[in-house]
Amino acid sequence: MTNDFDDLLIGESPELRAVVNAARIVAHVDVTVLIHGESGTGKELMARAIHGASLRSQAPMATINCAALPEQLIESELFGHRRGAFTGALTHQPGRIRAAAGGTLFLDEIGELPLNCQAKLLRFLECGESQAIGQATPERVDVRVIAATNRDLQGEVRAGRFRKDLFFRLNVVPLELPPLRERQGDVPVLLRHLTEALARQHGLPGPDYQPDALQVLSRYPWPGNVRELRNLCERMLILLGGQAIHATNLPKEFTEPPVNGPEGDFALPEQGVHLAQLEADLIRQALEKTLGNRTRAARLLGLSRDTLQYRLKKYAIN
Ligand SMILES: Nc1ncnc2c1ncn2[C@@H]1O[C@H](COP(=O)(O)OP(=O)(O)OP(=O)(O)O)[C@@H](O)[C@H]1O
Numbered sequence: 001m002t003n004d005f006d007d008l009l010i011g012e013s014p015e016l017r018a019v020v021n022a023a024r025i026v027a028h029v030d031v032t033v034l035i036h037g038e039s040g041t042g043k044e045l046m047a048r049a050i051h052g053a054s055l056r057s058q059a060p061m062a063t064i065n066c067a068a069l070p071e072q073l074i075e076s077e078l079f080g081h082r083r084g085a086f087t088g089a090l091t092h093q094p095g096r097i098r099a100a101a102g103g104t105l106f107l108d109e110i111g112e113l114p115l116n117c118q119a120k121l122l123r124f125l126e127c128g129e130s131q132a133i134g135q136a137t138p139e140r141v142d143v144r145v146i147a148a149t150n151r152d153l154q155g156e157v158r159a160g161r162f163r164k165d166l167f168f169r170l171n172v173v174p175l176e177l178p179p180l181r182e183r184q185g186d187v188p189v190l191l192r193h194l195t196e197a198l199a200r201q202h203g204l205p206g207p208d209y210q211p212d213a214l215q216v217l218s219r220y221p222w223p224g225n226v227r228e229l230r231n232l233c234e235r236m237l238i239l240l241g242g243q244a245i246h247a248t249n250l251p252k253e254f255t256e257p258p259v260n261g262p263e264g265d266f267a268l269p270e271q272g273v274h275l276a277q278l279e280a281d282l283i284r285q286a287l288e289k290t291l292g293n294r295t296r297a298a299r300l301l302g303l304s305r306d307t308l309q310y311r312l313k314k315y316a317i318n
Pocket residue numbers: 008009010011037038039040041042043044045046150226227230
């Protein structure tokens with residue numbers, strides 16, 4: 001069955017399907033959602049899909065990018081201001097919260113919200129009342145909040161940059177978008193879909209990716225995730241539309257691994273290394289990075305899950 005989610009969020013990997021299924025379930029329930037993921041993993045796309053599938057889909061979705069505004073402007077952008085509330089406040093401004101009334105408020109890059117605004121936002125989330133700057137009494141506004149960040153908010157809480165109470169209030173339903181390098185098999189699927197869509201948009205014939213090119217792209221670590229893949233699709237379409245693409249036709253950054261990168265040459269230090277210790281240490285780091293998920297840790301290390309299990313036993317790591 002296709003619906004908004006399947007049309008928007010392309011990918012067949014179990015890693016993506018799991019989070020899409022969770023998003024589909026929470027879309028219908030009026031709860032706060034916190035989307036986390038690296039840059040370019042589709043957080044905004046997912047927020048739109050959730051709004052589109054929710055009971056509020058006919059009402060507006062208002063977005064505020066907390067990273068894009070200077071600190072002094074965020075509060076008035078969110079809550080609005082009355083004319084004359086401060087120098088330069090020439091007209092009444094309703095603010096993004098009111099603009100989203102009945103619908104969804106998308107707080108993008110929530111990790112960048114200044115601490116003083118965090119306090120005011122928390123108050124709004126707890127009592128549903130929004131007070132414009134210069135307004136005597138707060139007003140009830142009904143919105144559903146979706147927030148997104150590429151930061152580790154718990155780390156930000158520990159560092160004192162994000163309020164713990166606000167974190168818990170937002171983190172009712174956390175959704176984790178996996179990085180593209182951890183979505184098994186999604187690179188060719190996305191490549192095909194994005195190329196088809198872009199080819200239609202530009203009225204150009206799509207390039208034909210050959211197995212050797214697909215292999216190179218499937219191994220590439222995609223630091224910019226789906227956004228980077230989409231940009232590549234557009235570049236190849238415009239430069240090589242209608243042609244067969246081999247690995248040698250790909251831009252250099254995809255075929256030449258970065259030094260010390262995943263496929264790069266690791267330089268042995270003069271004094272040598274203790275290989276077993278290094279291996280045990282890397283395994284521990286992979287487990288830490290994946291919060292103990294052995295399948296994902298194995299993938300980060302280029303091992304099968306069984307081989308990782310064997311080595312965990314060997315080094316007595318658990
Ligand atoms: N699963 C997907 N299927 C199709 N397109 C996708 C998918 N995920 C992301 N994209 C596309 O990739 C681009 C980046 O997505 P989006 O802006 O949602 O990422 P983001 O996580 O919000 O990134 P940032 O943290 O940098 O703001 C967009 O063009 C979006 O349409």
